[in-house]
Amino acid sequence: MMIVLSGTIGAGKSSLATILSKHLGTEAFYEQVDDNPVLPLFYADPKKYAFLLQIYFLNKRFESIKQAMSDDNNVLDRSIYEDSLFFHMNADMGRATPQEVKVYDELLDNMMQELPYAAAKKAPDLLVHIDISYDTMIKRIEKRGRDYEQPEQDPSLVEYYHELLGRYDGWYDDYDYSPKMKIDGDKYDFVENPDDLKIVLAQIDNELASRGVVEK
Numbered sequence: 581m582m583i584v585l586s587g588t589i590g591a592g593k594s595s596l597a598t599i600l601s602k603h604l605g606t607e608a609f610y611e612q613v614d615d616n617p618v619l620p621l622f623y624a625d626p627k628k629y630a631f632l633l634q635i636y637f638l639n640k641r642f643e644s645i646k647q648a649m650s651d652d653n654n655v656l657d658r659s660i661y662e663d664s665l666f667f668h669m670n671a672d673m674g675r676a677t678p679q680e681v682k683v684y685d686e687l688l689d690n691m692m693q694e695l696p697y698a699a700a701k702k703a704p705d706l707l708v709h710i711d712i713s714y715d716t717m718i719k720r721i722e723k724r725g726r727d728y729e730q731p732e733q734d735p736s737l738v739e740y741y742h743e744l745l746g747r748y749d750g751w752y753d754d755y756d757y758s759p760k761m762k763i764d765g766d767k768y769d770f771v772e773n774p775d776d777l778k779i780v781l782a783q784i785d786n787e788l789a790s791r792g793v794v795e796k
């Protein structure tokens with residue numbers, strides 16, 4: 581069983597990946613952020629580093645998908661499909677050239693075809709999308725406190741985050757690689773409220789059961 585979490589910056593993917601993997605007795609695979617050397621460079625100069633950052637994420641994401649595939653049951657804290665959403669948005673903002681987009685799209689396509697499970701199973705068993713509002717997103721980004729993500733330091737991030745959230749709505753609606761479900765990340769504080777956590781875990785359990793997904 582492979583469960584993949586999705587959602588905008590600060591939605592709670594890493595937090596839920598930890599909780600869910602414990603609940604299901606599986607392993608969690610995390611997006612590397614604090615030891616990502618390109619991320620601070622990107623936030624300081626997006627135009628210069630958007631393409632490099634994207635290649636960095638693609639490489640790391642691919643590595644963790646391959647690792648996750650070697651285990652039968654696991655939870656991934658972001659999907660490879662969202663990287664593409666980020667990159668196309670940045671390209672539309674003039675931070676990557678059409679040539680870079682073409683190279684990235686073709687490389688992604690090529691790499692997906694090389695996944696060891698490509699022939700049998702190309703997608704996760706379930707995508708769990710954590711939906712949050714702009715206000716919640718900003719609160720969480722502030723709570724976590726990564727300097728380069730703070731709109732106080734860089735006011736242009738306000739527009740960047742609004743655009744990202746808007747694109748996520750359409751992205752989720754169009755996503756059809758696997759079964760999917762939404763968690764209301766504004767309503768349920770699954771990090772600090774045990775009652776909310778119970779509700780969220782029950783929602784995921786029900787979805788897995790109704791889809792007949794069982795641990796292998």
Ligand SMILES: Nc1ncnc2c1ncn2[C@@H]1O[C@H](COP(=O)(O)OP(=O)(O)OP(=O)(O)O)[C@@H](O)[C@H]1O
Pocket residue numbers: 587588589590591592593594595596611613657720721723724765768769770771772
């Ligand atoms: N449902 C929640 N209720 C309260 N706090 C939360 C919730 N989800 C996440 N948080 C807090 O918000 C911050 C961001 O959460 P987390 O790192 O899990 O998000 P993420 O989606 O993995 O972010 P990113 O995409 O940037 O890696 C953390 O400080 C976390 O404790």
Ligand SMILES: Nc1nc(=O)c2ncn([C@H]3C[C@H](O)[C@@H](CO)O3)c2[nH]1
Pocket residue numbers: 589611613619622630633634637662663664666667670729
């Ligand atoms: N440009 C860009 N492309 C990606 O594919 C991508 N994936 C994640 N991120 C940024 C968002 C958070 O700051 C931080 C943690 O999610 O990394 C990305 N940024």
